[in-house]
Amino acid sequence: MEQVCCKKNKTFWLFLLAGSLLSVLLLRTVPAYCQEQLRIPLTKFNAPGIVKLTNSDDSYSLKIATPKRWQVEDASLELAYVNSTALLPTRSRLVILFNDYPLAQVTLEADAPEGLITVAIPGRLFKVGYNDLKIQVAQAFKEDGCIPSNPPEVWTTLEFIDSTLEFFYTRKEVPLSLASVADFLFDPKISEKNKVHIVTETTENRDVSLAALTAAAVALRFDYRPVQFSTGQALLPGRDNIVIGKRSFLQKITGSETVQGDMGIFPMPEGDGTIDRLHGLIYLGGGDAEEIRQSVEAFSILSLPLPNVQFCDITEVRLPPISSYSGKNRLAPEKxxxxxxxxxxxxxxxxxxxxxxxxxxxxxxxxxxxxxxxxxxxxxxxxxxxxxxxxxxxxxxxxxxxxxxxxxxxxxxxxxxxxxxxxxxxxxxxxxxxxxxxxxxxxxxxxxxxxxxxxxxxxxxxxxxxxVPEMFQWVKLPQLSYLFNDGFPLTAAPDFSQTSVVLAQRDERILAAALNVIAGIVQKTGVLPYGLTVTDAVSESEANNLLVIGSREGLGENILHASPLAKNITLPVHGRLPGTLRVVDWKDRLWQMLFDEVPEPGTIAPDIATLGTDIRFRPQQAVLCEFESPFSPMKSVVLLIAEDPDDVLQASLLLQENEVAQQCDNGFVVIDFDGRKPVVQQADLIPSYSVGEITAYNRISYLIDKYRWSFIALLTGLLAFISLGLTILLKRRRRNRLQAMNMEEE
Incomplete structure (x- = not known):
């Protein structure tokens, strides 16, 4: 009896050990399907803050994006509204429909005109793509009799600014197919924060330019959605990774021997040896530098349908021609x-x-x-x-x-x-x-x-x-709003062939900040930066526009001295508007006598106060400025700088937000992000300059604008010289004519 019990105990422990081993193996290969939660304001769905419905039967619709990557379990809608107190509750309703399915109806009460309703949306109603959320109202203010068209007392406002939609979803496994790049991994319908990590073999200029081209291609696939890029020489778990380099490099960092082709996709390996099938790893490489660039260019072409395979070889890439008018809905003159x-x-x-x-x-x-x-x-x-x-x-x-x-x-x-x-x-x-x-x-x-x-x-x-008619190319700078409009002046050539990126430090955070800035510009222009060059030093013969990114410590002296950072700080005098203190002199009185007009008086005191000190930054503060290049006329320098690389990276992410970008004006802004919301302060510290076609007409305009007082002095001297010459000629002619008349009389 004792031997039987012992045998049963051994069997039990063997079974328990086998089960434990099997569980470990399953946990190492099966992803954790945890439910995620995301709350989004309705204004993020391209809706205004407040919508007013004024007809007796009116409605408003929103498009709710659902990506293929999500499995929506359910959602919850919170809708705030205010209705008129003149409505009849017995005949006034607010109805919410989702893909034509009625979710809820609410009585519009005159005694309780403000409402906040919560409506559950079952996951089965969601479809991949764009879903219709429709809010319609039936509004009545009279039981019978003649009802006028659009009476002013009939209205309901939808307060989208205080309304939200909350998703409860799980992620789907990433298909091991390159075709999934366009409609699964990098999909503009993904509403959450999109994070992509780019891995390169080195931080040399060649690898950084390839990383910038890859980041721009990813950002274009996300369309208008901001993307947070990071970079390094190792994989970063918890997000999609893109590896650029030789096959041996990929084998080294992943520990896999199954790398094939010049382009491929894998499930994301974790640091502990497990596999994350909810994120993807894309490989862009080849046997040498030329093949690697060819793979990156093939990945970047949006019109190229990537094959429905896990690996592929790239034999040839033909890039589309890019003109000065290439870009999203960019109009060319006389076409x-x-x-x-x-x-x-x-x-x-x-x-x-x-x-x-x-x-x-x-x-x-x-x-x-x-x-x-x-x-x-x-x-x-x-x-x-x-x-x-x-x-x-x-x-x-x-x-x-x-x-x-x-x-x-x-x-x-x-x-x-x-x-x-x-x-x-x-x-x-x-x-x-x-x-x-x-x-x-x-x-x-x-x-x-x-x-x-x-x-x-x-x-x-x-x-x-x-x-569009024929137009001259001529614009006055600095104006940072242009940078967030279509990337100008960095996109003077849409493919960045007239722009160089200057990295003050070879720090991963500085590199990531450069990728964020370039990707954000490309999303606006729609043209990839095939002509971009990267450098860490600028020569005196530099002829390109410059994008300079880094912390103050590593900034080159030639750029620092040309920037407003090393100059006196000039700010408007507090307490009066510019040009308030004025005086009328003899020239103004003469003008008034001749033309019977009141001239604009000249100033008698400067309208700015000057502080002779360098500009310094505090933590969580960055500066974005634009000024004329000290190396080449009609070229510009765009500078993003802070004291610490972390602050530079954070500032590059904030510049992707519309609330921050819309406040960037003039040529110099300071971004403070030490509070709940970033604060943007503008300053007019930089003298204006002009940029355009170098023709005879534009060259004269440029010189007049840049050297205004010298031109006025030259013009005055020229007029005086011409007047003197004409006076001498007239006197000589008069003398000769008088001599001729005297000779005839004799």
Whole structure:
């Protein structure tokens, strides 16, 4: 009996040991599918802060992005609203629909006009791609009788600024296919913070330029979503990694012997030997430097469909041609573009109140937008019959009304090539939005009768065109807002072929900051930096624009002395507006007597206070500035600097946020991020300079602008010399004429 018990105990312990070993093996290979939680303000879904619904039956829709990488378990919507106190609760409702499925309906109470509702959205309703979240209202303020159209007391405001959508989701395993790069790994529908780690063999200039090209390609695939890049010579767990180098380098850092081809994808190895199948490792390499660059270029081409295989060889890469007008919806002078080319298909407006459509395009920042030149619109459209004569087709530029077309014919109309001329002064350098909206009213609108609105229709055809006139390339700098518009002046050549990156230190944080800045610019231009060069030293013969990034300690003396950091600090005098203290001198009185005009008096005191000291930074503070290159005229230096590399990296991430970028103006900004929200302070410390085509006309303009007082002195001297010469010639002629007359008399 004792022997049997002993045998059973041995069997039990063997079984327990085998189970433990099997559990360890499973834990090392199976990823941990933990549920994640993400709360997003509704304003992040391209919605305004407040939307007002004013019709008796009105609605507003949002597009909710769901990436293929997520398995949404469920979601929770918090919606804040305020309704009019004139509404009848018995007939007024707010209904929330998700992909046409009604989730909830709420009575709009006059006694409790402010509301905050929470609605659960089941995971089964989500589909990969874009989901429709629709909020519609039925608003009534009278039980019976004549109900006027759009009464002012009927309204409900949706407070999107205080509303959120919370996701509960798990990540899916990364498919071991290169085709998953475009629609799975780097997908603009991913709403969380996107982090990508780039691994290079060294920090030499060649490897840094390849890392910059790779980061730009990743950022373009994410489209408008900010991406936080990091870099180093080792893998970083917990995020997607991209390794650039020889196959032997990848084998070394992963410990894998199965590396094949010039490009491939693996599950992400963890430091403890486990496998993270929720993140991917992409390999871009080859046998030598040329093959490695070829792999990076192949990865960067967005139009190239990557194959549905784990590994592939790259035999040849042909890069697309890049001109000075390459980029997202970037218009070239004297070329006609259809609305379809700019992303607007044929659209029909229906009903009295329609949603406007937009055409987005970019005018190169270095163009001189003169008011005496026009952008030419040729519109193809048709509208229905029985419209009242006050119906119009309205045109707006960047949210400001500029023109309208009357829809006054009671029999309707068809137009092809309807011409509208808009002065260039209506537009701005960089990104512009052209909006079109139809306001249509029925011909018969008798009170207390049901309106017939089905015939209210206007169709705008995609064959409509826009044409930009010939323009001079001439712009005054510094202006940091241009940098966040289309990357100018660093993108004077869209492929960065006229730009060099100067790294003050070979620190991983400084390299990551450079990748963040370049990737952010490329997202705006849509052109990859194939021509970018990287250097750590600048010669006196440098002819490129410069992007300088680093901490103050490693900044070169030649750049430091040319920057505003080593100059006196000049700031406006506190307590009065610039130009307040003025005096009228004899020149002003003479001008007033001759032309009967009140001249602008000259200043008698400087409007700025000067402090003779260098600018210093405190922790969690960085400076972004732009100034003329000390090495080449009409070239610029963009400098991002802080005392510590960590602060430089943090500043590069903050510059990707719209709230920070929109405050960067003039030529010098200080970014403080030691509080809950970053604070941006501007200063006008840098003298202006001009950049443009080096023609005879522009060269003269440049010299006049740069050496204004010298030019005035030269012009005055030249006029005096000409006057003196004419005086001498006239006196000589008069003397000769008098001598000739005397000789004739004799």
């Amino acid at each position: 006609r573009y259809t609305f379809r080319e700019l992303g607007l298909a044929t659209t029909t407006f229906r009903g009295q109140h329609t949603d406007p459509v937009s055409v987005q395009f970019t005018l190169p920042t270095n163009f001189l937008l003169e008011g005496n030149r026009d952008i030419l619109l040729r519109l193809d459209f048709s509208y229905g019959a029985a419209l009242r004569e006050d119906s119009v087709f309205s045109l707006a530029v960047n949210g400001k009304f500029v023109s309208s077309i009357p829809l006054s014919s009671p029999t309707g109309g068809q137009y092809q090539g309807y011409t509208v001329r808009l002065p260039l002064s209506y537009f701005r350098p960089g990104s512009n939005v052209f909006q079109l909206d139809a306001v249509m009213t029925p011909l018969h609108t008798t009170a207390c009768e049901a309106l017939q609105t089905d015939h209210l229709a206007l169709t705008l055809f995609e064959s409509s065109t826009i044409q």
